[in-house]
Amino acid sequence: MNYSLLTVEILTALLGLGVLLLDLWIPATSRKLLGIIAATGLGVLLVYAIGSAAPGDGTAFGGMFVVDALSGYAKGFFLVAGLIVLLLSIDSADTIHGYAEYCALILFALTGMLFAASANDFVLMFVALELITVTFYILVSFQRNRLSSLEAGVKYLILGALASGFMVFGIALIFGSANTTNFYEISTAQTALIKSPVFLTGILLTLVGLGFKIAAFPFQIWAPDVYQGAPALTTSFLATGSKAAGFVLLARVAFEAVPELTAARGHLFLGIGSITILYGSLCAIPQRSVKRLMGYSSIANAGYLLLGFGAASLAGGSAVLAYLGGYIFTVLAAFIGIQVVVSHQESDDISAFAGLARRSPWMAASLTVGLVSLAGIPPLAGFFGKLMILKAVAVQVGTSPMVILSLLVAVLGVVVGLYYYLGVLRSVYWPRSVSDLSPIPVSGTTKLALIFAVLGTVLIGVLPETTYQGARQAVAGLATPKSPATPASPPSATTQAAK
Amino acid sequence: MLHQFDKARQDRSTYRSECESGLLNQPPKARVRTLAAPADTMSFAPHWQISGPERWLAIPGNADKVTPEMDSELIQYLPVLMLLLVAVGFAGGTLVVSVVAGKVGRRTRTKDIPYECGMLPQGDGSSRLSVKFYLVALLFVLFDIEVVFMYPWAIVYRDLLRENAALILGGMVSFMGTLFAGYLYALKKGAFDWTK
Amino acid sequence: MPEFTDLLFYGFAGLALFFGFLCVANPLSRSPVTSAMFLVLTIVSLAGLFILLHAFFLAAIQVLVYAGAVMVLFLFVIMLLDLKEEERRRFRRFTVGVGVVAVGVIAGLLLQTVLKAVPYSQTSTVLAVGATRPLGIILFTQYLLPFELLSLLLLVAMVGVILLTKKELK
Numbered sequence: 030m031n032y033s034l035l036t037v038e039i040l041t042a043l044l045g046l047g048v049l050l051l052d053l054w055i056p057a058t059s060r061k062l063l064g065i066i067a068a069t070g071l072g073v074l075l076v077y078a079i080g081s082a083a084p085g086d087g088t089a090f091g092g093m094f095v096v097d098a099l100s101g102y103a104k105g106f107f108l109v110a111g112l113i114v115l116l117l118s119i120d121s122a123d124t125i126h127g128y129a130e131y132c133a134l135i136l137f138a139l140t141g142m143l144f145a146a147s148a149n150d151f152v153l154m155f156v157a158l159e160l161i162t163v164t165f166y167i168l169v170s171f172q173r174n175r176l177s178s179l180e181a182g183v184k185y186l187i188l189g190a191l192a193s194g195f196m197v198f199g200i201a202l203i204f205g206s207a208n209t210t211n212f213y214e215i216s217t218a219q220t221a222l223i224k225s226p227v228f229l230t231g232i233l234l235t236l237v238g239l240g241f242k243i244a245a246f247p248f249q250i251w252a253p254d255v256y257q258g259a260p261a262l263t264t265s266f267l268a269t270g271s272k273a274a275g276f277v278l279l280a281r282v283a284f285e286a287v288p289e290l291t292a293a294r295g296h297l298f299l300g301i302g303s304i305t306i307l308y309g310s311l312c313a314i315p316q317r318s319v320k321r322l323m324g325y326s327s328i329a330n331a332g333y334l335l336l337g338f339g340a341a342s343l344a345g346g347s348a349v350l351a352y353l354g355g356y357i358f359t360v361l362a363a364f365i366g367i368q369v370v371v372s373h374q375e376s377d378d379i380s381a382f383a384g385l386a387r388r389s390p391w392m393a394a395s396l397t398v399g400l401v402s403l404a405g406i407p408p409l410a411g412f413f414g415k416l417m418i419l420k421a422v423a424v425q426v427g428t429s430p431m432v433i434l435s436l437l438v439a440v441l442g443v444v445v446g447l448y449y450y451l452g453v454l455r456s457v458y459w460p461r462s463v464s465d466l467s468p469i470p471v472s473g474t475t476k477l478a479l480i481f482a483v484l485g486t487v488l489i490g491v492l493p494e495t496t497y498q499g500a501r502q503a504v505a506g507l508a509t510p511k512s513p514a515t516p517a518s519p520p521s522a523t524t525q526a527a528k
Numbered sequence: 529m530l531h532q533f534d535k536a537r538q539d540r541s542t543y544r545s546e547c548e549s550g551l552l553n554q555p556p557k558a559r560v561r562t563l564a565a566p567a568d569t570m571s572f573a574p575h576w577q578i579s580g581p582e583r584w585l586a587i588p589g590n591a592d593k594v595t596p597e598m599d600s601e602l603i604q605y606l607p608v609l610m611l612l613l614v615a616v617g618f619a620g621g622t623l624v625v626s627v628v629a630g631k632v633g634r635r636t637r638t639k640d641i642p643y644e645c646g647m648l649p650q651g652d653g654s655s656r657l658s659v660k661f662y663l664v665a666l667l668f669v670l671f672d673i674e675v676v677f678m679y680p681w682a683i684v685y686r687d688l689l690r691e692n693a694a695l696i697l698g699g700m701v702s703f704m705g706t707l708f709a710g711y712l713y714a715l716k717k718g719a720f721d722w723t724k
Numbered sequence: 725m726p727e728f729t730d731l732l733f734y735g736f737a738g739l740a741l742f743f744g745f746l747c748v749a750n751p752l753s754r755s756p757v758t759s760a761m762f763l764v765l766t767i768v769s770l771a772g773l774f775i776l777l778h779a780f781f782l783a784a785i786q787v788l789v790y791a792g793a794v795m796v797l798f799l800f801v802i803m804l805l806d807l808k809e810e811e812r813r814r815f816r817r818f819t820v821g822v823g824v825v826a827v828g829v830i831a832g833l834l835l836q837t838v839l840k841a842v843p844y845s846q847t848s849t850v851l852a853v854g855a856t857r858p859l860g861i862i863l864f865t866q867y868l869l870p871f872e873l874l875s876l877l878l879l880v881a882m883v884g885v886i887l888l889t890k891k892e893l894k
Contacts, residue, residue, distance in 0.1 A: 049883065050713070053717075144873060226836070672789060680863060683860050702872060710882040
């Protein structure tokens, strides 16, 4: 077994442990140092992970942990998201009660995401998701003395526990009918398995759990409240890392474990995606709280990503991953602006952003890039992602009336999105009334995070080919042969049954 | 359609070579079957007729010949069931007998309050608990779960030591190490400090 | 004596459903402590089901950890909150309606699954994983990685509970 495949995961977990323990012995005045250590360590890991020093593809733990194109693609984005959030948190080191724990928990959540990216087994998938979710219960309710933070934490906890319950029940049904929890072994027997109603119910219940993570209709109800109540830093990581981990796992289940089912039931994804877009877009219109608005925007974007799954093709899958990569940078760029304003103004109402362009050009630029990209205006990452997804869906026109309907909804979503995203920007550049025009100071670490996020958003938008090729390879690597003619494992009971 | 991708899975050869070398790297199910059936602990009946709920979970043609003989093992738990029945029967029976055979006392409102004379009781008797009890209880549960995992580990430790010593020992050491870090954290943060 | 185990299965399953119902919708008492006690009985019934499935270790854990330790935790929370009768939320007709619909949909889905599933006639796939030794072997070989990840999960829970309950951290 090749343990070097797990190097990045193990080192991230150890970094988290180190930060947690180091805090016990260093004086309280040098908490900031811990954030810098964590961010630096993560930066080194990022260079290692995307550099050539990382081990090549392979599996470990009997096929449970897999390193392939998809895991490599996703891990790069997860590490960048973690790095940006940590960099951003350094400014708040003195105001966050328990800053060392905050850093350590971010790193533990990141460990969960890295394992989720490599999970090739329902059990590992569940444990990795639980690690992410449980960490976020704490990160969401981190500001103990703020009632809305605690309320958001409790809401997230109760709904999250319910979703986990559904998921674990689904996994039990899958194991009961397939006799294995390994994605690859399931894929070799899928033709027989997807005829079994027990297996189908199991997959459905598992998708409920994943649907909660990605805030897809009808499991989206928590998102606005939690996004609004949680500390802005937590929200930024929740909207990127946690959501992306859900989508990467969905991609693995849909495209690796049961691709035949995904192809056969693509219109289901299209339908759910359309409703999700409609719900997110329409509910976002009247919002005054920018964090809440981002919650609804996050729901709408989940809808677009689901449309890519609905296309059930190589192009659709690649579009999903490419969109996801751009989306992470985009949302982080927007949240850097939101975090700085919220921590400075202690309010996330749109009026708090009034005149930001004059108060802090840096933050205004970051927010602008993020929101413009989210709105889908070229040449930023968001535009390219939406274009790819719509293209992948449009190819399927004629196969089902659902396709045309979902395309219409997607276009409507873009139009509505222009309204509410640009509404925030109007307040930033052309405020109705400004009471306070004092400049907002921006620290070096925040600027560094900002440069990463904005650069990512712009680069993916201007040079989409690299990202798209990476995404394409990642999805193509998931493809399994049509029939288990050359089984990788000796035929199990289920594959015998398939013959 | 996805299943028509021409690109074969890249890790297939890796997976296969892993599977073919050594006991630990055998495919999961073969491993289960060889290890899970030590002849001295259980007997197998190949043609055990299954009935009851488990049949719903079967898919057509999913036949697996390894089926444990249910009754010989379950029979060991019969005393537990009997104890359960006796306990419930005794508790319930006592209640019923005391109602049926006992004399019915005179009951009035005044008779039913805790003291027939003196102060009238105030409040509802229960009071709000301090959160520190909860902290201790939760830490107890977490370490309890840790111990739960050590129990099956201790049972299979010797068997697996022969197969892959580093894995079985290292696995538990890293598990305990992580939780020891948690213990250190709790200790230093004063979670066990009852007086504060 | 397969008929006897069948009988036991229906007995324990019926009890689990009955106590579970009383746990969430007890017509006689709305006290959370009563609900918690019925949850204990539900868990014990489930342990009986585990024994019937040959999962003896899980049955023991179910009673020791869930019916024992976790339920104590539940009771602590109930006492911690100490909700008075008048502070509890009343059932609203709308809430009850939505709940009934949700339960109905899930029950319908599961019922449909069970009805559609092909009853399997011959032998069934019972992996001998229930007893402690096979469980240990499978846990520490095939599922070693999730087990390791679990330690991190427990650590996170530990940090979280200390962080959220301690008044001031040292």
